[in-house]
Amino acid sequence: MRLHDISLELHQGEVLGIGGLMGAGRSELLMHLFGIWGDRKTGTVELEKAPLATAPAACIDQGLVLVTEDRKRFGLVLNQTVGFNLSLSAIDEFSPGGIVDRDQEIKRNDEYVRSMRIKASNQETIAGTLSGGNQQKIVLGKALMTKPKVVLLDEPTRGIDVGAKFEIYELINDLTAQGVAVLLVSSELPELIGMSDRILMLSEGRIGGSFTGSEITQEALLAAAMRPSQAARAPEQS
């Protein structure tokens, strides 16, 4: 799997949808931006004019988080509690001098359990015992607790029930309203079309087409996804 000539721009408060067929390189693109997939031969990534870090911890510090598709593998420490997982990424904030301030941590976790509507009897429930939708909300809550500027969402609604899906859509809208930029990967075209301001379709590791406003139709997107990769397109901008 390789990615070629991908250039994109993401603005504050915008949802940029990334579509494409299975194996087009969507997840790989997000994972690469977050520094956990592949080596970059050429090209640069910038976040607010500063070069983006290439390791997860540093990316999070810079304000970019990834919510992965495979939550059991990359998302949660399943044998630990809801609270443990929720605060894992943002723990620096309430551990001055390396010592965790439990009072502050529990208060913060409670806020997120409530605002994310995570259904667990309390913070000490083991994360692995919750439903898929609630697990996904923990992963999201963990990412949001770091107060990110850019959120990379990889199939955020896969394998969860309709109610939880709707809650996650609302959450994405809240985020963009606050000025957070979202990069959304989804296999469901209606979801992609409904949520995104602009859409990039990937095909075999290249950009197959870029769509805004009235250009966004299921037919056009599908055609771009199926398009065999041609010679490198002129990059829009970096």
Add this chain to the structure above:
Amino acid sequence: MTTQTAKEATVSMTTQNAQNSQNGKDAKASSQAKPAKANLRDFSMLIALVIISVVFSVMDPAFLSSRNLSQLAIELSATAVLSLGMLLIIVPGHIDLSVGSGLGLVGGLAAVLVTGKGLSAPLALLISALVSVAIYAGMGAIIVREKIPSFIITLGGLLVFKGVHWLVINNSTIPVVTGGDQNLYSVLTTYYLPPALGYALGAVIIALLGFAAFNNLKKRRARKLAADAEGAFLNWFVSAQLLALFVLVLNQYRGLPLSLLVLGATAFVIHVLSQHFRFGRYLYAIGGNEEAALVSGVPTGKVVVLAYAVMGVIVAISGFLQTAFAGASTTTTGALMELDAIAACVIGGTSLKGGRGTVVGVLFGALIMCVLLNGMTLLALSPEMKFIARGVVLALAVWMDVRLSRSTARA
């Protein structure tokens, strides 16, 4: 009814039929039975300890003499300190097979510096400890950077450190102090607190434990989390009784051994490090799911290297204790102690897969290992039998760990 069998099956590990025939029901029931299971498991270690002690004291009443228990306390110190270090390595899913020969080397180096080079004991101990930290941090860095399984690197370390140890002491016996004298190195295992001070210290610790338990309860209430006041009180009451009895018995002989205080301090530090520091959180996160920890922004490499560096300090402490206990560094100092430490961790409920384990559990595990060794020595069992018994206990402990993680994986 099903809840009942599930509890028994996960705790006792013997009701095989029940587990096999009710797989589906077990999985459901054991998640409900979680708190009860944890309690019973802690309890089962205490029961095992009592049974072993009763058997030994029936076979030889001298087992319970204050003299023997004092001896046991000193033996326990080195092994338990090492096991606590091993906890920090096993929780993030690694292992360290090198610590036995590592502590032999560090203890030997300190002995040579004192009696061979004529350095003062405190300086010699400090230098050796720094060398130990450097060696273990280096080993951790190789494991992390080169992505070589810690099993292999530390197995190499086992052999290399043994060779270097023998070179350092030149295959001879190097005493920790010259002729009948005393220095900081030798008093590690020969100094005893005066009885009055021992009682005072015991009382202070019991009071602190009570205060901590009370405080914890109060905080949990304030946070509206489940707070088991009865359990907490019972826990404190039993530990206070045991502690008081222990001090009483040791004071019958010579008092609290200094090495036991070293163990107490180490246990406190490791507990705080693993439960209250960000570092500890990261250890459990890495052991629970390393990929998720990395994606969550845990600096996994740094954390593991730091764990090995702490292990360096631990190896130095237990090396000093073990060498001082023997009175001299010999070619066999520390041999096979890595296996006792691993067994102590696993007996104490630490998962070899990582992500699970506590200081209290490890202390119990180390106590069980040391009682076994001490009792067998007291009964004058042949070394052959002792090797076999140690091996069987280690294998049994790991088998139990595998069974347990299988049953919790289903939950």
